[in-house]
Amino acid sequence: MSALLEIEDLVVEYVSDERAVRGADRVSVSIAPGEILGLAGESGCGKSTVANAVMRLLKDPARISAGAIRFDGQDVLRMSAQQLREWRWRETAMVFQSAMNSLNPVMRIGDQIIDIFTTHERMSRSAARAEAVRLMDLVRIDPARLSAYPHQLSGGQRQRVVIAMACALRPRLLILDEPTTALDVVVQQEILAQIRELQQELGFSVLFITHDMSLMLELSDRIGVMYAGRIVELAPASVLKSGARHAYTQALLGAFPSISGPRKHLVGLAEGSRFTDIGDLVEVAPGHFVAPSDVELRTEGGR
Amino acid sequence: MATTQTALMATAPRNPRGLVRLLRNLGRNGKAVAGLVIILLFVLSALLAPVIFPEDPSRILDGGATPPNGEHLLGTTAKGQDVLALTLWGSRASLFVGFTAGLLATLVAVLIGLAGAYFGGVLDDLLSLATNVFLLIPGLPLLVILAAFLPPGLGTVIVVLTITGWAGGARILRAQGMSIRGKDYVAASIVSGERPLRIMLRDILPNMASIVMTTLLGCIIGSIGAQAGLEFLGLGDSNTISWGTNLFWATSDGSLMLGQWWIFVPSGLAIALIAFALSLCNYAVDEITNPRLRKPRRAASASAPTLVTIGDAGRESRS
Amino acid sequence: MRFIMRRLGFYLVAFWLSITLNFLLPRLMPGDPVSRMLSRSQGQLDPSQIDSLRRLLGVDERPWWQQYPEYLWRVLTGDLGISISRFPTPVTDVIGTQLPWTLLLGFTSLILAVIIGNLLGIIAAWRRGSFLDSFVPPFLVFLGSFPYFWLAMGLLYVFGIALGWAPLSHAFSVGLEPSFSPVFLSDVAAHLVLPALSIVFVSVGGWMLAMRNTMIGTNSEDYILMAEAKGLHPSRIMFAYSARNAMLPAVTNIGMSIGFIVGGALLTEVVFAYPGVGYQLMAAVQGLDYPLMQGMFLTITGAVLLANFLIDIIYVRLDPRVRVS
Amino acid sequence: MNVTQTEPAIRIRGLDKTFVQGGFRSRREVKALNSVDLEVGRGEIVALVGESGSGKSTLARCIARLETPDDGVMEVLGEDVLRTQRRRASKAYRSDVQMVFQDPFGSLNPTQRVEHVLARSLHLHGKARKDLRAQLVELVESVGLPAEVLSSFPHEMSGGQRQRIAIARVLAVEPKVILADEPTSMLDVSVRIGVLNLLSKLRDERGIAILYVTHDLASARYLADRILVMHRGTLVEGGESLALLDSPQHPYTRMLVGAVPDPERTIPFDPEERRLFRTEIEAWADAPSARVLVDHESGHWVWKPKETTPHA
Amino acid sequence: GDAGDAGGDAASGPLLTIPREDMGTFSQNFNPFSPNAAPMTQQAIYESMIIYNPADGSTTPWLAESWEASDDGLSLTFHLRDGVKWSDGEPFSAKDVATTFGLQQKIVEGSFPYVSKVEAADDATVVFTFSEPFSPGLFEVGQQVIVPDHIWADQENPDKFENETPVGTGPYTEVSKFQAQSFELLPNPEYWQQDKQNLPGVRMLAFAGNDGANLAAINGDVDWAPQFMPDIQKTYVDRDPEHRHYWFPPTGAMINWQLNTTKPMFEDPQVRKALSLAVDREQVVKVGMSGYTEPADCSGLSGSYSTWKDESLLGSCDWIGHDPEKAGEMLDEAGFEAGADGKRTTPDGEPFAFKISVGSTSTDWLSVANIISQDLADIGVTATVDAPDWAAVTAAYEQGTFDTGIVWSDNAPTPYQYYRSLMSSETLKPVGEQTFSNYHRFSDPQADELLDRFSAASDETAQHEIVDQLQALYSEVAPVVPLFPGPEWGAYTDTRFTGWPTEDDPYATLATRSPTTVLVLTSLQPVD
Numbered sequence A: 001m002s003a004l005l006e007i008e009d010l011v012v013e014y015v016s017d018e019r020a021v022r023g024a025d026r027v028s029v030s031i032a033p034g035e036i037l038g039l040a041g042e043s044g045c046g047k048s049t050v051a052n053a054v055m056r057l058l059k060d061p062a063r064i065s066a067g068a069i070r071f072d073g074q075d076v077l078r079m080s081a082q083q084l085r086e087w088r089w090r091e092t093a094m095v096f097q098s099a100m101n102s103l104n105p106v107m108r109i110g111d112q113i114i115d116i117f118t119t120h121e122r123m124s125r126s127a128a129r130a131e132a133v134r135l136m137d138l139v140r141i142d143p144a145r146l147s148a149y150p151h152q153l154s155g156g157q158r159q160r161v162v163i164a165m166a167c168a169l170r171p172r173l174l175i176l177d178e179p180t181t182a183l184d185v186v187v188q189q190e191i192l193a194q195i196r197e198l199q200q201e202l203g204f205s206v207l208f209i210t211h212d213m214s215l216m217l218e219l220s221d222r223i224g225v226m227y228a229g230r231i232v233e234l235a236p237a238s239v240l241k242s243g244a245r246h247a248y249t250q251a252l253l254g255a256f257p258s259i260s261g262p263r264k265h266l267v268g269l270a271e272g273s274r275f276t277d278i279g280d281l282v283e284v285a286p287g288h289f290v291a292p293s294d295v296e297l298r299t300e301g302g303r
Numbered sequence B: 001m002a003t004t005q006t007a008l009m010a011t012a013p014r015n016p017r018g019l020v021r022l023l024r025n026l027g028r029n030g031k032a033v034a035g036l037v038i039i040l041l042f043v044l045s046a047l048l049a050p051v052i053f054p055e056d057p058s059r060i061l062d063g064g065a066t067p068p069n070g071e072h073l074l075g076t077t078a079k080g081q082d083v084l085a086l087t088l089w090g091s092r093a094s095l096f097v098g099f100t101a102g103l104l105a106t107l108v109a110v111l112i113g114l115a116g117a118y119f120g121g122v123l124d125d126l127l128s129l130a131t132n133v134f135l136l137i138p139g140l141p142l143l144v145i146l147a148a149f150l151p152p153g154l155g156t157v158i159v160v161l162t163i164t165g166w167a168g169g170a171r172i173l174r175a176q177g178m179s180i181r182g183k184d185y186v187a188a189s190i191v192s193g194e195r196p197l198r199i200m201l202r203d204i205l206p207n208m209a210s211i212v213m214t215t216l217l218g219c220i221i222g223s224i225g226a227q228a229g230l231e232f233l234g235l236g237d238s239n240t241i242s243w244g245t246n247l248f249w250a251t252s253d254g255s256l257m258l259g260q261w262w263i264f265v266p267s268g269l270a271i272a273l274i275a276f277a278l279s280l281c282n283y284a285v286d287e288i289t290n291p292r293l294r295k296p297r298r299a300a301s302a303s304a305p306t307l308v309t310i311g312d313a314g315r316e317s318r319s
Numbered sequence C: 001m002r003f004i005m006r007r008l009g010f011y012l013v014a015f016w017l018s019i020t021l022n023f024l025l026p027r028l029m030p031g032d033p034v035s036r037m038l039s040r041s042q043g044q045l046d047p048s049q050i051d052s053l054r055r056l057l058g059v060d061e062r063p064w065w066q067q068y069p070e071y072l073w074r075v076l077t078g079d080l081g082i083s084i085s086r087f088p089t090p091v092t093d094v095i096g097t098q099l100p101w102t103l104l105l106g107f108t109s110l111i112l113a114v115i116i117g118n119l120l121g122i123i124a125a126w127r128r129g130s131f132l133d134s135f136v137p138p139f140l141v142f143l144g145s146f147p148y149f150w151l152a153m154g155l156l157y158v159f160g161i162a163l164g165w166a167p168l169s170h171a172f173s174v175g176l177e178p179s180f181s182p183v184f185l186s187d188v189a190a191h192l193v194l195p196a197l198s199i200v201f202v203s204v205g206g207w208m209l210a211m212r213n214t215m216i217g218t219n220s221e222d223y224i225l226m227a228e229a230k231g232l233h234p235s236r237i238m239f240a241y242s243a244r245n246a247m248l249p250a251v252t253n254i255g256m257s258i259g260f261i262v263g264g265a266l267l268t269e270v271v272f273a274y275p276g277v278g279y280q281l282m283a284a285v286q287g288l289d290y291p292l293m294q295g296m297f298l299t300i301t302g303a304v305l306l307a308n309f310l311i312d313i314i315y316v317r318l319d320p321r322v323r324v325s
Numbered sequence D: 001m002n003v004t005q006t007e008p009a010i011r012i013r014g015l016d017k018t019f020v021q022g023g024f025r026s027r028r029e030v031k032a033l034n035s036v037d038l039e040v041g042r043g044e045i046v047a048l049v050g051e052s053g054s055g056k057s058t059l060a061r062c063i064a065r066l067e068t069p070d071d072g073v074m075e076v077l078g079e080d081v082l083r084t085q086r087r088r089a090s091k092a093y094r095s096d097v098q099m100v101f102q103d104p105f106g107s108l109n110p111t112q113r114v115e116h117v118l119a120r121s122l123h124l125h126g127k128a129r130k131d132l133r134a135q136l137v138e139l140v141e142s143v144g145l146p147a148e149v150l151s152s153f154p155h156e157m158s159g160g161q162r163q164r165i166a167i168a169r170v171l172a173v174e175p176k177v178i179l180a181d182e183p184t185s186m187l188d189v190s191v192r193i194g195v196l197n198l199l200s201k202l203r204d205e206r207g208i209a210i211l212y213v214t215h216d217l218a219s220a221r222y223l224a225d226r227i228l229v230m231h232r233g234t235l236v237e238g239g240e241s242l243a244l245l246d247s248p249q250h251p252y253t254r255m256l257v258g259a260v261p262d263p264e265r266t267i268p269f270d271p272e273e274r275r276l277f278r279t280e281i282e283a284w285a286d287a288p289s290a291r292v293l294v295d296h297e298s299g300h301w302v303w304k305p306k307e308t309t310p311h312a
Numbered sequence E: 001g002d003a004g005d006a007g008g009d010a011a012s013g014p015l016l017t018i019p020r021e022d023m024g025t026f027s028q029n030f031n032p033f034s035p036n037a038a039p040m041t042q043q044a045i046y047e048s049m050i051i052y053n054p055a056d057g058s059t060t061p062w063l064a065e066s067w068e069a070s071d072d073g074l075s076l077t078f079h080l081r082d083g084v085k086w087s088d089g090e091p092f093s094a095k096d097v098a099t100t101f102g103l104q105q106k107i108v109e110g111s112f113p114y115v116s117k118v119e120a121a122d123d124a125t126v127v128f129t130f131s132e133p134f135s136p137g138l139f140e141v142g143q144q145v146i147v148p149d150h151i152w153a154d155q156e157n158p159d160k161f162e163n164e165t166p167v168g169t170g171p172y173t174e175v176s177k178f179q180a181q182s183f184e185l186l187p188n189p190e191y192w193q194q195d196k197q198n199l200p201g202v203r204m205l206a207f208a209g210n211d212g213a214n215l216a217a218i219n220g221d222v223d224w225a226p227q228f229m230p231d232i233q234k235t236y237v238d239r240d241p242e243h244r245h246y247w248f249p250p251t252g253a254m255i256n257w258q259l260n261t262t263k264p265m266f267e268d269p270q271v272r273k274a275l276s277l278a279v280d281r282e283q284v285v286k287v288g289m290s291g292y293t294e295p296a297d298c299s300g301l302s303g304s305y306s307t308w309k310d311e312s313l314l315g316s317c318d319w320i321g322h323d324p325e326k327a328g329e330m331l332d333e334a335g336f337e338a339g340a341d342g343k344r345t346t347p348d349g350e351p352f353a354f355k356i357s358v359g360s361t362s363t364d365w366l367s368v369a370n371i372i373s374q375d376l377a378d379i380g381v382t383a384t385v386d387a388p389d390w391a392a393v394t395a396a397y398e399q400g401t402f403d404t405g406i407v408w409s410d411n412a413p414t415p416y417q418y419y420r421s422l423m424s425s426e427t428l429k430p431v432g433e434q435t436f437s438n439y440h441r442f443s444d445p446q447a448d449e450l451l452d453r454f455s456a457a458s459d460e461t462a463q464h465e466i467v468d469q470l471q472a473l474y475s476e477v478a479p480v481v482p483l484f485p486g487p488e489w490g491a492y493t494d495t496r497f498t499g500w501p502t503e504d505d506p507y508a509t510l511a512t513r514s515p516t517t518v519l520v521l522t523s524l525q526p527v528d
Ligand SMILES: Nc1ncnc2c1ncn2[C@@H]1O[C@H](COP(=O)(O)OP(=O)(O)OP(=O)(O)O)[C@@H](O)[C@H]1O
Pocket: A014, A021, A022, A023, A041, A042, A043, A044, A045, A046, A047, A048, A049, A050, A060, A061, A062, A097, A211
């Protein structure tokens, strides 16, 4: 199975006057058509950096200093601004971390959807509007709300509008960067159900980013766990759930109390524990890659 | 005006540690250093004026206007006064009034802004009403009327400038204060039983250091300019030597018509320079609190794709 | 609508406060207009006539609390009294002849400064680090640091006196009859250039920087990133997404700066002998012409309040969020 | 405060709080708390769960005296505080009842060093000893941090460390009650559990009563002895944690439980079912209802319509 | 632009263009009784019976051909000119004069207090009856401009009548193109001296201040520049020395430094004289007044009274020249001795320090005050210049609460008013009571007597003799410190019009607001 998106040794640096921070460090991962790849890890580990690098949306002081990103064989890093504009959204669409804020507050949501069609499909406004109505139906929002401004919608509705927009051109890859972080559990679940439904219907691949392991396990086919810009473990969801090898992954998984079963004492990652010198991934079982780590992980209980 | 606008947008500093850090950062900012150097030069020359020109610079002599020459580096006025001496001496009153009125206006702004933000309710309603009214009433006309009925003198000018100058700052400070008031650490202080005054002074105020700073700088700029305007209109105290009165005398002696540029350029330039220097500091404060405003290393349009610099040899492509 | 009503309430209170201030201030001044007239005539007026002049001019000697209700009533009915320094011309007539010029000067320079400044700011913010972004703002800030009147004098000297390119004074050439003929209009425009420029020069830098800074903030908003990810054309993102949002604070600032412009116009009017309420206010203050002073101040304040109210209405149209909150 | 040990730490009866939004022309009232009854025993952790906007924080803030309730009785350690300390909470109250806020980034003043923050709390409540330094070290160590953090500024610490400092500050005054408003929701997943364990230790070792406000049912189950479910300003269900989550009675509780992400879950999400829940919740909310004890042993009760049976 | 083209109407040639520097805008108010009438109302539209020219002391009969006073000084008869018509064609008659005075006395109560009755004896004769002999009344009455009875008699509110289209006897009465910034007055079709009405018209321009008006003059936009111009030779004349000229006769009011004589330190005339000697009038005039006038002499009389001055007295002036040493000695004598620091104290041991008040807008006087303060510092007297707005200054003057101040004086055709306001007990008011003359609050019984005699004297030689005595008295008691006569500003260019008054031909001054202005308007000729 040839990959839809291939990220190879991607290095993204944030260069400031004093130092260069590696936001993503030699990240290699690929997504097959129709696959849902989860990227987990705590805040600041570089998840968004990878996602934005794929779309080439990172701004100064960020730069991609090494690696390759291939989308269906095409080198994303070599696209001209013009090519990139055409490729974006048509092939790869994205739902941002704070979808609450990713709608232009002074523009009606209808117009923001229409923008997509008029730009990419050169449609007339009325045709685009019809498409917009179709999209609203797709995410089960009353099309009358096309004339609403973003602030007039609830957080969940806004998020759904953004998802609808992401599906507008039936892209082959959808990047979801923590699409539900700011939402209520109840709404969160509805949104995820929606995404799953759309994915089944439209068949796109998904790069799904979150720090919530239980969400991730529920949704993804394969999961990559990131730490300090590196991927420390990459495995199918089912494998990871029971057989995580890397100490950090284990700590992550151990940090979630369960809603059912007996109450057991959990230990999290101790304050101040750090992994350094994370090596390249090694395949420990078919499809299960782990970065070697000789550091003993300090956990809460170990004190 | 510029400063009010930018101050409005200045966001809360990322790692504010109050004034100390702000000042330390100012020392590293090119704009701020340039501004501070100019201000320092002016302050220095103001302090040294009596040493350099011990004579009363306003003493009227028979000389008549002479262009710059070896004896009078900036020439003399129609009354035979040395222009350089007038300009240096003038900086004393101008800076004094500007800084004092600026400080007072800021103080009023801080008090009113903080009180409104902290206590809220009816007090806040009243204070913001007053603020908005003062903000809307055109300043200069009000200044003109106020200046006309109070006895002349620096005191009056300071009072008048304070009365008309505080509102803009108060509004910004209130807005900022409101947002800090809503922060959990203020709630935490309340829960630990701190008194309101202490919360205002120790919890809220230090976190507004940069805004207080921009307000202060803005008020000083405004005061210096407004003072000059008043004096130019003959509404200041024509006895004090200041840049504004220098210009007032320059016009009333007709130096503009006579093309005696050396009489009216120095004071105008001095006002502009000090205001410019203060603005530089102000923009520097903005840049420090909002690093995005800093000059980027390379020119780029806001929607340019991520820079790709594969191969460290510098084969950069922007494609 | 509720927002508008609330603002309207605010403006009414503000207006009441300013007319009250306006009532009190002149009354606190020492001296009276008639002796002022005497001192101005410097020996030409017969002192024996002072008392009767005072009666003639209707200088009100009642205590203020008796004058105040009547004053309020007269303001409400649009009766601003009779000018003392220009007796017996009614204040409204004096204002009527002056206000249009101030409006012309003030609004021309405001609109020019806003448009130029904001456009420059938009472009500078969009192209960070470019020449326009690096060198123009400091220059404009420097220009803006000059006092209005000084810049006005400089322009007058260079372009009026030394080069003779522009007229030196007044709003239109002597001998022309105001009309909407091209000759007259171009003449008015020629007279407007220098005064308006002096105000534009002083204020344009502020607008540019404010716009630039807001827009830099806006540019890092998620909806801009989203618009980019959507593959929209940069110019569309720049104007419809970024500038459109960054414009909002500028709109409120327009309201705030009307007061400044009026102040700047006052000084500019004096330098260019340009007709207008600013100069007239100065004259009224110097002549202790209470009714005129009050009328002028009231007109200026009223105009500023009205303009701000209009801007609030516009703002509501521009920012859908305030319609509910 | 001199009270008998049998008194619960907090007892609340009929607490009401209404917020007014908008100006003088069209005002909208939001009933954030609607006749809330609540009890937290000494040494007990009670979790308050509910969706966003259900009024959880408002309740906590009312107890912390950051908001003034419109009506109701609030007994804290046996004292009817709304009556005895009308205008402002007394210092004694402040040292009995403390609060930990949701956002560790926002609840520490960025301009003050940890040292200062903690020392200030000690001084305010007269708890400072001669060897202040040692006292401070003891304090930070009790929340699992090294002594070095004392000289740091908040921004030099991670979120988890900051939240521990916030807890240390609370501990400085030796409170009897801690109100913890979503203390872990802003923290990195890997350190969340540490903070929860710390809270649980405080209960075990110091007998502090804790009101734990959260929307995360799993953590509520992990930490709390009892869970109370809040919906639109009303407590709709309550009981011993495990018992309540094992057999949620109120449709709202059931919906919440169903929404918790759970890799073990086999039944996929069904929007139709969600809609049914919603209708049922509305029906329950509208109907004249009563508080019914479901399980005597665990004290599990539910507020439900009068005629329906518990297991519908 | 309007540069260089002051003319306009090509058909009839350029209009005589005059700036008005203290009116930013005009209102169409041609009511001569109004203190704010549009400029030229009293000069070009309405005329008086006689015109007194301070420049040469001559009196020109105008609407009246001749006049005589009764021997007892109680009546004054004017014989009006024949053939004068109002601009609407109605004939001018004695009735108009009577109506005018009736109106004036009604509008401004207290004007002409000595006139008890004005009667038209016949169409051409007006008789004024005085309540007491008052010889200076001739000029006051004679220079009142006359308005037409047929227009004004039925005005209900003559004080508020704006008189937008005036009917007058003057040379230029037809208002045209009235704008806030400018208006034109075109020739009166019925003028009684058609031969002297040679201008196509007069155009007035409004300016907010001297600067604007000066720029217009420098630019050549105006023909006549009756305002103060700094360094006029350089700014104005040198740009076109052939055509541009100025003449500033010292015929304005005498400008005095007044000392509040109710303050003990200024009671002693010797102190006042000493202070006067300390003032360097040459510098005052040269720097403060740009050299446009000349220092005062000890008669205190301005240039408009040059015919009244007693030359013998002037020869023996001993308190006017600049002599700081003598001033110091006199102060020592008076008990105002200098301490160790060089600063003088009053006999009571108080520091000899006071304020010099002057209105902030009068920059020339402000400089004068500054020079005086400098000069006084040289002899150990501390004088601080206090320059608030004129309103505050005059309020202090009127109440008598000031220390010292620069102040104008009365400037009437005879010195009577001048001395009366400086030395008469009639004008003296106690401190705290408002007064509009004699701010320095000085009186002398001898002066009272002389003044009474003057007003009763109908014979000019007798009057001269009395004025000589008044001068001597003035010089002896020094009620004020005279500084310099106010110059009558005036400059012109003869590129478009000729026939201007000059120092050699002082048929009028170059003022545009004086009764003599009409003499200029009727003398100018366009250059063809
Ligand atoms: N503009 C920037 N300048 C400098 N460093 C940056 C910038 N943006 C991100 N970084 C750094 O890059 C690293 C990765 O950031 P990124 O936003 O990708 O994290 P993330 O995994 O998405 O975290 P979160 O879960 O909080 O969204 C962080 O350590 C951050 O400090």
